[in-house]
Amino acid sequence: MEDIQLLETIERYLSGEMSSEEMIQFELTRKNTSEIDQMVVEHKLFLHQMEAYAQRKNVQQTSQQTFNHLLAEGEWSPIELELPKYKVIQLWTKYKKTIAIAASFGGFIAIFTSLLVMYLSPSLNGSQLLQLSKAVDVIKKNQQAQGHLLNEVKSKVPENAKLISGGSGFLIDTKGFIITNAHVLKGDGAIVIDSKGQELNATIIYSDINNDLALLKIEDKDYIQPKSIPYSIRHKISDLGEEIFTLGFPRNDYDIVYGKGYLSAQTGYEGDSNSYQIQISANPGYSGAPIFNSKGELIGVISTRQKLIEGVAFAVKSTKIFEVINELKNDKKTKNLNLKLSKYTSLNSAGRKAQLEQLKNYMFSIRSFN
Amino acid sequence: MKAELNEQALLKGLAQNDSKAVETLYKSHFAMIQHFVENNNGSFDDARDVFQEAMIALYEKVQLDSFVLTCQIKTYLFSICKHLWLKRLHQMGKYSSPLNAHEESISVETDMGMFEKKEAAFAIMDRALNSLGEPCKSLLEGYYINKKGMQELANQFGYTNADNTKNQKYKCLMRLKKLFFAQYNIGD
Numbered sequence: 117m118e119d120i121q122l123l124e125t126i127e128r129y130l131s132g133e134m135s136s137e138e139m140i141q142f143e144l145t146r147k148n149t150s151e152i153d154q155m156v157v158e159h160k161l162f163l164h165q166m167e168a169y170a171q172r173k174n175v176q177q178t179s180q181q182t183f184n185h186l187l188a189e190g191e192w193s194p195i196e197l198e199l200p201k202y203k204v205i206q207l208w209t210k211y212k213k214t215i216a217i218a219a220s221f222g223g224f225i226a227i228f229t230s231l232l233v234m235y236l237s238p239s240l241n242g243s244q245l246l247q248l249s250k251a252v253d254v255i256k257k258n259q260q261a262q263g264h265l266l267n268e269v270k271s272k273v274p275e276n277a278k279l280i281s282g283g284s285g286f287l288i289d290t291k292g293f294i295i296t297n298a299h300v301l302k303g304d305g306a307i308v309i310d311s312k313g314q315e316l317n318a319t320i321i322y323s324d325i326n327n328d329l330a331l332l333k334i335e336d337k338d339y340i341q342p343k344s345i346p347y348s349i350r351h352k353i354s355d356l357g358e359e360i361f362t363l364g365f366p367r368n369d370y371d372i373v374y375g376k377g378y379l380s381a382q383t384g385y386e387g388d389s390n391s392y393q394i395q396i397s398a399n400p401g402y403s404g405a406p407i408f409n410s411k412g413e414l415i416g417v418i419s420t421r422q423k424l425i426e427g428v429a430f431a432v433k434s435t436k437i438f439e440v441i442n443e444l445k446n447d448k449k450t451k452n453l454n455l456k457l458s459k460y461t462s463l464n465s466a467g468r469k470a471q472l473e474q475l476k477n478y479m480f481s482i483r484s485f486n
Numbered sequence: 487m488k489a490e491l492n493e494q495a496l497l498k499g500l501a502q503n504d505s506k507a508v509e510t511l512y513k514s515h516f517a518m519i520q521h522f523v524e525n526n527n528g529s530f531d532d533a534r535d536v537f538q539e540a541m542i543a544l545y546e547k548v549q550l551d552s553f554v555l556t557c558q559i560k561t562y563l564f565s566i567c568k569h570l571w572l573k574r575l576h577q578m579g580k581y582s583s584p585l586n587a588h589e590e591s592i593s594v595e596t597d598m599g600m601f602e603k604k605e606a607a608f609a610i611m612d613r614a615l616n617s618l619g620e621p622c623k624s625l626l627e628g629y630y631i632n633k634k635g636m637q638e639l640a641n642q643f644g645y646t647n648a649d650n651t652k653n654q655k656y657k658c659l660m661r662l663k664k665l666f667f668a669q670y671n672i673g674d
Contacts (some may be wrong), residue, residue: 120656162663165670168604169611170631174503175545179538182508183516192517192530348531355578413531460531467616 122152126159180465187460245385245420247299248403248429249283272307272315272336277485279303283403284364285332286414287478288349288437289455290341292334295437296404296482297419298323301330303484308334309365311372311476318482321453322444327390327436328419331444332482345458346474350413350434354379360394362418363472364405365481372476375402377427384430385420391430392416398429404482407431412463412471493559500541501548511541515560518589519567527575536574540566543601557592565591569598607670614665622658629655 128134129142146153186192273279283300285308287293294308306318316336323330358379366373377396384391394407398421407416416431441457444450463471499507516537523533540563547553555562568591615623621643628634628642636648636655645651 120653123656123659124652158663158667162666165607165611165666166630169608171503171549172542172546172604172608173631175542176538178503178505178508179512179541182505182512183534183538186509186512186516191513192520352529411531460534464531464535 122155123159126152126156127163129156130160130163176465184462245422245430246400247297247420248398248400248418249281249297249300249302272317273483273485274305277303277305279483279485282481282483283401284366284405284418285480285482286404286406287342287345287480288457290343290345291454291456292318292339292341293321293453293455294318294332294334294480294482295406295417296330296332297328297417297432298325298330299328299419300404300482301332301484303486305486306332306482306484308332308480308482309370310480313370314338316480320484322440322450324440324443327440328432329417329436329440331440342477345478346462347408347412347414347478348458348461349437350409350415351438353382353433353435354392354409354415356380356382358415359410360396360407360415361410361468362396362398362402362405362407363475363479364402364418365479366399366401368481372479374472379415380428385422388430390436391419391432394418394429394431395427396429397427402429406479408471408475412461412466412475493555496559497544497548497555500545503545508541511559511563512537515563518560518564522564522567522589523571526571528571532571532574536567536570537563539570543597546601546604547597561590561592562594564589565594566598569594610669611666614662614669617665618658618662621654622661625651625655626658626662 125142129139134142146156281300281302283296285294285296285300288295301320301323304320306320308316308318310316316334316339318332318334318336321331321333356379359376360379361374361376363372363374365371375396375398377394379392380395381393383389384393392407392415394416396418398418402418403420405418406414407418409415415434417434417437418429418431421429441455444453444455463474466474496507496510500511516533519537519540520530520533523536524530528536543566544559544563547555615626618626625639625643628639629636634642636651639655640646640648640651643651643654645654
């Protein structure tokens with residue numbers, strides 16, 4: 117008997133599909149051939165495990181679907197993410213004068229020392245860090261290469277504008293709010309391009325050089341608002357060694373690129389507590405790209421990489437996004453933005469390919485111009 | 487008496503993976519777990535994960551021939567969730583006692599031991615299936631999980647006939663078994 121037929125026979129035997137005569141016959145063969153007997157025992161165990169796997173998988177699926185369905189119907193409401201208001205503000209008003217005096221002294225000393233250091237030290241070797249925004253010539257090159265494309269569809273970049281910088285970004289609110297790095301937006305204006313290649317006008321709402329985060333808003337009639345955003349932003353610190361992945365536009369505006377790695381330190385360059393160190397091959401253009409954990413929660417934003425060590429990059433922690441949003445809420449000019457973040461992630465049980473298929477609709481390539 | 491009958495009917499529904507029963511269980515008990523997890527250092531997503539695991543544990547318990555539930559479903563689900571959440575807090579090194587809990591709970595150690603064993607076997611099968619790649623993964627899932635026939639699978643995957651599909655399924659199955667048994671130990 118050929119192996120494949122033998123296995124088929126065993127499966128029929130185990131599932132009770134055999135007639136009683138056939139069964140007696142087969143049991144006799146089983147008794148006389150220890151090899152076949154072993155195969156039956158092994159396959160029985162395997163099928164048992166497979167059945168247990170199938171059952172658990174099915175229950176998981178029913179449970180997940182029921183949960184999502186009830187949640188969408190508003191059966192439960194997750195607790196609102198309220199960040200504590202910082203006491204610093206009160207202290208600031210109270211000690212304004214003292215601080216001002218102290219600061220001016222401090223400032224004076226600082227300027228003096230830095231002048232001294234500058235004067236005394238040999239010329240610096242340049243920064244050890246490389247910002248991952250796209251250099252202008254790369255953008256230009258891509259533009260030339262795709263020249264025919266750009267001619268067909270009129271670009272939304274104003275005619276006389278000069279492209280200065282670019283990178284990646286992602287949606288945090290269905291109304292069209294996008295987070296990216298501050299250093300991606302070196303110019304005054306910006307356009308974003310979705311993963312299908314649609315250009316959209318955007319305005320820069322906020323830019324924080326220190327945290328290297330910026331907020332854009334799409335303002336374009338061609339923008340189609342998605343119903344919801346499938347990922348939540350993690351408001352806790354992530355664990356060391358956690359598997360992570362990213363999606364960004366390091367090559368050009370049309371090809372989204374996936375990268376996978378792990379969280380290698382809970383602090384960034386020289387112990388910077390605002391960022392993570394991650395192990396991922398990050399190329400220019402990945403700046404502003406989101407970092408997700410395997411559940412599909414957003415845990416950070418890629419910003420820089422170490423110049424000399426391949427594969428080591430740094431990402432701004434997601435907790436900083438909350439700080440930025442809090443700041444915007446407290447500012448008179450921006451408090452009416454009415455930012456609403458997604459509070460739960462619906463990607464946690466999907467496979468990686470399904471996750472990416474969903475996520476890419478919320479990713480944007482960004483260009484900034486003057 | 488009536489309440490008891492309802493609970494029995496619910497468990498029977500769950501045993502058959504009936505979505506109405508699952509929905510009723512979510513509607514009646516999830517809010518309690520959400521409250522518990524969110525009050526003990528957890529998020530809404532954590533509550534969802536823990537509750538889903540508890541549903542699976544209950545499902546697997548109901549499947550057993552020796553199944554008897556000696557308490558209310560509510561108490562049982564809460565006890566499992568509490569156990570699972572405590573364990574996760576321990577893993578994260580964030581254990582802070584005592585827990586904020588106002589519900590009654592029972593000991594579920596024995597059940598959980600069994601649950602973990604099954605979970606481990608599930609994880610091995612899951613890894614093995616995922617490392618097979620396509621079309622093997624979907625083909626075997628179609629046959630063994632969704633219980634589709636050979637002809638149906640042939641149509642779905644574009645094989646010219648059922649025999650070719652059978653051949654392909656055999657090759658895939660051999661690979662899967664090899665991967666699975668390389669990891670699986672009967673003893674523990």
